[in-house]
Amino acid sequence: MRGSGIIASVRLGISSLMLHKLRSGLTTLGVLFGTSSVIAMLAIGEGASAEAQEQIKRLGSQNVILRSVKPAEDQNQGSQTTRILSYGLTNDDYERVATSFPSVGRVVPSRLVAQEARFEDRMVPQPRIVATTPEWLEVSGRLVENGRFLTKSDSVGAKNVCVLGTELARDLFLFKDPIGQRVKLGADYFDVVGTITPRVRFDSDAPGAGEETTQELFIPLSTADNWFGDMNVSRRAGSFNAEEVELHELLIGVDNKDNVIGIANAAREMLERFHDEKDYEVVVPLELLAQAEETKRIFNIVLGSIAGISLLVGGIGIMNVMLATVTERTREIGIRRALGAKRQDIVAQFLVETVVLSVGGGLFGVALGLAIPQIVQWYTDMPTLVTLQAPILAFTISAGIGVLFGIYPAWRASHMDPVDALRHE
Amino acid sequence: MSDNGVPRESPVAVAADSGGTSAPVAQFQSVQRIYRMGDQEVRALDGVDLTFRAGEYWSIVGPSGSGKSTLLNVLGCLDRPSEGTYFLGGEDTGELNDDALSELRSRRLGFIFQSYNLIPQLNVLDNIMVPLLYQSHPPADGEERARELASRVGLGDRLDHRPRELSGGQMQRVAIARSLVNDPDLVLADEATGNLDSQTSMEILDLFDELHSEGKTIVFVTHEASVSERAQRVLVMGDGRVCEVRETARLAQELAT
Ligand SMILES: Nc1ncnc2c1ncn2[C@@H]1O[C@H](COP(=O)(O)OP(=O)(O)OP(=O)(O)O)[C@@H](O)[C@H]1O
Ligand SMILES: [Mg+2]
Numbered sequence: 001m002r003g004s005g006i007i008a009s010v011r012l013g014i015s016s017l018m019l020h021k022l023r024s025g026l027t028t029l030g031v032l033f034g035t036s037s038v039i040a041m042l043a044i045g046e047g048a049s050a051e052a053q054e055q056i057k058r059l060g061s062q063n064v065i066l067r068s069v070k071p072a073e074d075q076n077q078g079s080q081t082t083r084i085l086s087y088g089l090t091n092d093d094y095e096r097v098a099t100s101f102p103s104v105g106r107v108v109p110s111r112l113v114a115q116e117a118r119f120e121d122r123m124v125p126q127p128r129i130v131a132t133t134p135e136w137l138e139v140s141g142r143l144v145e146n147g148r149f150l151t152k153s154d155s156v157g158a159k160n161v162c163v164l165g166t167e168l169a170r171d172l173f174l175f176k177d178p179i180g181q182r183v184k185l186g187a188d189y190f191d192v193v194g195t196i197t198p199r200v201r202f203d204s205d206a207p208g209a210g211e212e213t214t215q216e217l218f219i220p221l222s223t224a225d226n227w228f229g230d231m232n233v234s235r236r237a238g239s240f241n242a243e244e245v246e247l248h249e250l251l252i253g254v255d256n257k258d259n260v261i262g263i264a265n266a267a268r269e270m271l272e273r274f275h276d277e278k279d280y281e282v283v284v285p286l287e288l289l290a291q292a293e294e295t296k297r298i299f300n301i302v303l304g305s306i307a308g309i310s311l312l313v314g315g316i317g318i319m320n321v322m323l324a325t326v327t328e329r330t331r332e333i334g335i336r337r338a339l340g341a342k343r344q345d346i347v348a349q350f351l352v353e354t355v356v357l358s359v360g361g362g363l364f365g366v367a368l369g370l371a372i373p374q375i376v377q378w379y380t381d382m383p384t385l386v387t388l389q390a391p392i393l394a395f396t397i398s399a400g401i402g403v404l405f406g407i408y409p410a411w412r413a414s415h416m417d418p419v420d421a422l423r424h425e
Numbered sequence: 426m427s428d429n430g431v432p433r434e435s436p437v438a439v440a441a442d443s444g445g446t447s448a449p450v451a452q453f454q455s456v457q458r459i460y461r462m463g464d465q466e467v468r469a470l471d472g473v474d475l476t477f478r479a480g481e482y483w484s485i486v487g488p489s490g491s492g493k494s495t496l497l498n499v500l501g502c503l504d505r506p507s508e509g510t511y512f513l514g515g516e517d518t519g520e521l522n523d524d525a526l527s528e529l530r531s532r533r534l535g536f537i538f539q540s541y542n543l544i545p546q547l548n549v550l551d552n553i554m555v556p557l558l559y560q561s562h563p564p565a566d567g568e569e570r571a572r573e574l575a576s577r578v579g580l581g582d583r584l585d586h587r588p589r590e591l592s593g594g595q596m597q598r599v600a601i602a603r604s605l606v607n608d609p610d611l612v613l614a615d616e617a618t619g620n621l622d623s624q625t626s627m628e629i630l631d632l633f634d635e636l637h638s639e640g641k642t643i644v645f646v647t648h649e650a651s652v653s654e655r656a657q658r659v660l661v662m663g664d665g666r667v668c669e670v671r672e673t674a675r676l677a678q679e680l681a682t
Contacts, residue, residue, distance in 0.1 A: 008558075015546050335542045338503055339603070340531020340559035342524045418503045422542065 013352040016329075027321045028361030030314025031398045035365025036372060038307035038394040039386070043373035045303060047384035049296040056292060059285040060141050062257055064105075064264045066097070066250040066271065070243075071279045086244040087279035089271075096270060097250055104259045108135045108251040109221060113228050115186035117217060119172040127168055127215045129185060131224030137196070139253035147179045147194025150220050154193075158222040162190040165216030169195045183217070188227055190219060260286045311397055314361065315405040322354050322409035333413050334421025343414035350413050354406025355399060362398030366391045442476040449512070450610050450642050451477045451500055456509035458495050458665075469495040470506070471665035477611070482637040482675075483644045484653040487662030493646045494615055496662065500644065501534050501613050502526045514610060531559040535604030537614035537645075541596040543588040549575060549599050550584040556607045567606070574602035578632065594625035601632055605641075612636065614645035618652065630655055 017024040059065065068088025091109075098107040110132035117127045130136075137149040145166060154161050162183055169178045169192075182189045196218075252267065254260045264284040271280050326333070333346055341349075370391065373384035458470035469492045477483060477500075485493050498504040499511060502518055511518045513529060521529070535556075536542075543552045553571040557563045564570070575581050578598035580591075588596055597617060604612055614633070618626035630652065637643055637657075645656070653659045657676040661669040 012546070019546055331542070332544055335544060336555065336559075337527070338501070338530065338536050338542075339556045340527050340607075342527040342559065344524075345527075345559055419498050422503075422538070 009349060009352050010356060013349070013356045017353055017356060020325075023321060024357060027318055028357050028364065030317040031311065031358045031361030031401060032314075032365040032368065034307065034311035034314045035362050035394045035398045036367075036369035037310055038303075038397075039366060039369025039390045040372035040376070041303050041307065042300075042390040043369075043384040043386045044376060044382065045296070045299050046387055046390075047373070047377075047382065049292060049299070050385050051383050052292050053289060056285045056288045058141075059283065059288075060139070060253070061286050061289055062254045062260060063139060063285060064252040064254060064260060064267060065283040065285070066093075066252070066267060067281050067283060068245050068248050069279055069281050071277045084242045084244060087277075088245040089247040089250055089280055091246050093271065093274065094247060094250055096274070097252065097267060100266065100270065101252070101263055104255055105263055106135055106139055106253045108133055108139050108253065109247045110136060110249045110251065111221060111224060111245065112248045113185070113219070113224050115228065117168065117172065117215075118184040119178075119181065122172050124168060124171055124215055127217050129217050129219065131219050131221045131228075133221055135253075136218070136251065139251050143197050145195045145197045146177075147192075149194055149196065150218060154220045155222050158220060158226050160188060160190045160223060161193045161220065163194045163196055163218040164192055165214065165218075166195055166197055168215040168217050171215060185217075185219070186228070257286065260284065307394075311401055314398075315358070315401040318354055318357055318402065319405040319409060321357075322350065322406060323412070325353070326350060326409050326413040329413075330416060330421045330424040333416055334418050334424065337416075337418035338422060346414040347407075347410040350410035351403065351406045354409070355402040358402025358405075359395075359399050362395045365398060366395055369394060442474075447479040447481075449476050450479050450481075450514060451475070452512040453499075453506075454510045454512075456499060456506040456511055458492070458499060458504065459507040468665045470499065472509070473665075473667055475660075475667065477642060477644060479610075479642055480637075480640050481642055482633075482655075482657040483660055484656035484658070485644065485646045485660045485662060486648070486650070486653045487668070491662040492665040493662050495665075497613050497615050497644065497646055500611070501536055502529050527559065528561060531556050532607055533610045535607065535609035535612040537597070537600050537604050537612070537617045539616040539619040541588070541593070541600050541620075543596055543599055543603075545588055548585045548587055549580055549591075552588065552599055553603045553606050555603060560607065571602070571606055574605055575599075578602045593621055594628065597621065597625075597629055598632070601629070605636070610642060612641055612643045614643070616646055616648065619648065626652070 066089060070085070071087055094107065094109045101107070110130050113129040113131055114126070115129055117124045117129070132150070133155055134150045134152055137144070147163070149163055150161065153159070162185070164172070164178055164183075172178065172183065173181065178192045178195060181192050183192055184190075196216075252263060254263055261284070264282055264287070268282050271282070336346065336349075370386060373386055376382055377384050453473045453475040456470055456473045456475075457468065460467040460469055471492075473496065485496065487493050495504065499506055502513065505511075505519070514533060516529075518526065518529070530536075544555065547555070550568070550571055553575060554567055557567040557571075572581070572584065575584055578601055580595060580598055580602070583591065583595070588599070591599065597620075600617075604614075618629050621629065633643055633645065634655065643656075647653050654673050655675065657673060657679065659669075659671045659673060660667060661671065
């Protein structure tokens with residue numbers, strides 16, 4: 001049973017187990033399901049959290065985002081047919097924020113414009129028109145696909161130019177090259193100077209990057225001020241609603257991750273001081289990321305415990321069967337001892353059998369565990385992600401279970417008295 | 426143990442030694458094997474002095490419960506004396522730990538049992554090779570030896586059969602081949618023919634005779650007087666003691682030639 005004998009002893013172990021095929025097969029089921037559930041659950045969990053983290057990362061983990069939010073208490077106010085609601089971030093806020101952190105961050109203001117977009121006979125009724133400054137591209141981490149983004153001279157000259165997101169470009173122009181064409185926003189024409197991809201510079205090869213969700217279009221903020229003002233008007237069923245929002249978003253690009261939380265807190269304080277009601281929100285992707293990671297950690301602990309328990313049950317099943325096997329094969333143990341087997345040889349023999357059982361269960365478990373996420377993804381569109389660690393971890397644990405739960409039966413076998421064992425019927 | 430026909434007050438235990446000239450293989454000095462169950466004591470061996478010399482051919486007889494199997498188990502290092510000393514090849518086995526005794530069994534001893542005791546999941550060839558499996562330095566030609574021994578006991582064409590596909594006599598032949606594969610100093614057989622019909626028994630005993638003529642040291646336990654006469658010397662056990670050591674006609678015949 002030494003050295004080169006390992007293969008021989010594994011073969012012997014298998015042939016001993018094959019004497020009771022059904023029993024051996026049933027015994028491996030515990031470990032099989034334990035292992036496969038670990039892998040499957042990890043894959044589904046990883047998939048979900050990877051998607052969440054990707055969404056957060058796309059906001060830019062070094063950014064702090066200040067957003068205008070319609071204050072809650074005003075929403076059901078009165079029954080007037082005409083009202084003008086004024087809320088949100090102001091140009092004063094922008095000035096204050098921009099002058100407060102000049103050394104650590106760039107501040108990019110943007111406003112949403114509610115207009116429809118047309119090209120020839122095609123129309124997109126509610127595009128997401130973002131009026132912003134040239135720095136937006138750099139701070140948001142987005143990438144130019146064709147042409148260029150807005151420039152300083154566009155801003156200074158308040159030019160009628162626009163940059164399209166890939167999706168809007170496709171919806172309006174189909175397969176035609178949009179650059180050089182003119183898009184009509186509301187009553188005005190804008191020259192298309194470029195398109196940008198939905199992909200971000202920050203880890204652009206992560207899964208999910210490249211899926212666009214909005215029909216975006218970008219124009220210079222100064223142009224928007226000239227043409228559209230702050231007023232977004234909506235008319236519905238005879239009522240007239242207008243919202244006045246100076247800025248929808250202030251995007252702060254922080255130069256260093258360590259300063260993100262500090263700047264976020266300073267911005268919160270500042271906004272609190274100058275706003276009577278909470279008509280803004282502060283979004284800190286880094287904090288969200290930390291929360292997502294914490295959630296994932298808790299999830300992993302819960303998952304690990306469930307998986308651990310199921311593997312434990314599998315291990316106990318194996319031990320139970322091995323104890324029965326040892327009793328059944330008392331005679332064989334006596335024979336081997338009489339022919340010169342040392343205690344350690346007997347231990348090795350039964351340990352090999354237990355490990356073959358658990359590793360066999362582990363292997364099938366890994367196969368099943370890799371198949372389940374595929375099936376889940378196929379039927380539910382839930383994203384799953386099988387990391388390399390998951391099958392390795394699951395497999396190692398199942399093999400370890402075999403050793404751990406095999407030790408006692410093997411020890412029992414090796415400490416039988418040879419003469420008694422030989423007399424056993 | 427008084428119902429076994431051997432008087433309890435038999436003369437002081439016989440010290441069995443052929444007084445021959447060859448080197449002692451196994452030597453008992455006042456060996457006792459006492460089983461204690463609660464306050465009861467069974468003296469399975471009760472002061473045995475013995476010397477088995479190289480090349481000798483012994484049979485052990487005696488009534489049931491007289492300690493024959495116990496004696497053989499101690500000889501085979503499967504059991505240890507409660508008192509006294511057992512030398513195997515000049516080595517005091519009392520000094521050896523469990524691993525060293527196991528190594529002795531795999532290198533120096535060959536066992537043949539009444540119930541064959543083959544391992545069911547192994548084929549004939551693998552069964553014969555089991556003792557080599559446990560040697561710390563197994564011989565390189567182990568498999569070749571095993572094949573030779575299999576043909577010698579007439580099973581050269583059954584190498585990949587499982588024990589359940591063999592008759593009792595065939596299984597016992599496999600067991601004999603197995604007991605020889607490690608070229609032991611001492612071959613021990615406990616009622617090896619007990620489960621076999623007389624015809625098959627004779628064939629097995631012929632094999633023993635053959636081994637003896639090749640110089641192997643053989644000790645076998647038997648019930649039957651006729652069988653015991655096959656050996657050179659008969660050891661008669663009674664109540665855990667050696668009652669008598671008798672030389673057989675065979676020895677006289679061998680000495681004459
Ligand atoms: N494990 C044991 N525990 C208690 N007593 C035992 C044990 N093994 C043997 N004995 C006792 O030791 C004595 C000798 O037993 P042993 O098996 O050596 O007899 P034997 O001469 O081989 O008999 P048989 O011809 O029936 O095989 C018997 O009285 C038996 O009851
Ligand atoms: Mg007996």
